[in-house]
Amino acid sequence: MNDYGVxxxxxxxxxLLKLPIHTVWSGITAIQRYGEWSPECIYGAWLEENATFEARNRFPNGLETYVTCTVTVLEEPTRFGWDVYGGEDVPLAHWEYELEDRGPETLVRQSFTHGPGDSGLRMGVLKYPDRATEIIRGRLDELAANMRTTLAAMEEALRRSGGLAGRL
Incomplete structure (x- = not known):
């Protein structure tokens, strides 16, 4: 079946965040605080000894979703990533952070890759295949903007709290 590039x-x-790498690490692994920072993720909580977590997302149209995530990359303090599952055996997405130590600052690279699992993006593209490129680009642009918003809010909160976020 053609998934039109999803x-x-x-x-x-x-x-570039104006925080040292260990402070940024404490933020990106503080899943329970993502609801404070993200424009889309409204809740996160660790399950099963920090190997998995649950998250809830709210989209601009009011739709709320519940997903479970499995940590797939854990290299403190430089890489943290997870696969997202929406009830299937295959992930619908992979998220990852790579941190580069720059002394008092940290260069953060954050990425999102859509997996083979079902998602709202996939459903939208299958419903409107003639607009697939536009729909995919729009969602990827929205995700990138959300990443920037989340990291800016995280940076501000960690600066105010002296770098305490709750460690993995």
Whole structure:
């Protein structure tokens, strides 16, 4: 079945945060705080000894979704990533952070890659295949903007709290 380029669709950002790497690490692994920072993720909680977590997302149209995530990359303090599952055995997405230590600052590279699992993006593209490129680009642009918003809010919150976020 043709998925019109959904599987493997990727976006990412690169942001320099004015925080040391260990502080940024504490933020990106503080899943329970993502609801404070993200324009889309409204809730996160660790399950099963920090190997999996649950998350809830709210979209601009009011739709709320529940997903479970499995940590697939854990290389403290430089890489953290997870696969997202919406009830299937295959992931619908993979998220990852790569951190580069720059002394008092940290270069953050965050990426999103759509997996083969079902998602709202896939449903939208299958419903409107003649607009697939536009729909995919729009969602990837939205995700990149959300990444920037989340990291800016995280940076501000960590600066105010002296870098305490709750460690993995």
């Amino acid at each position: 599987t493997g669709a990727t976006t990412g950002i690169e942001v």
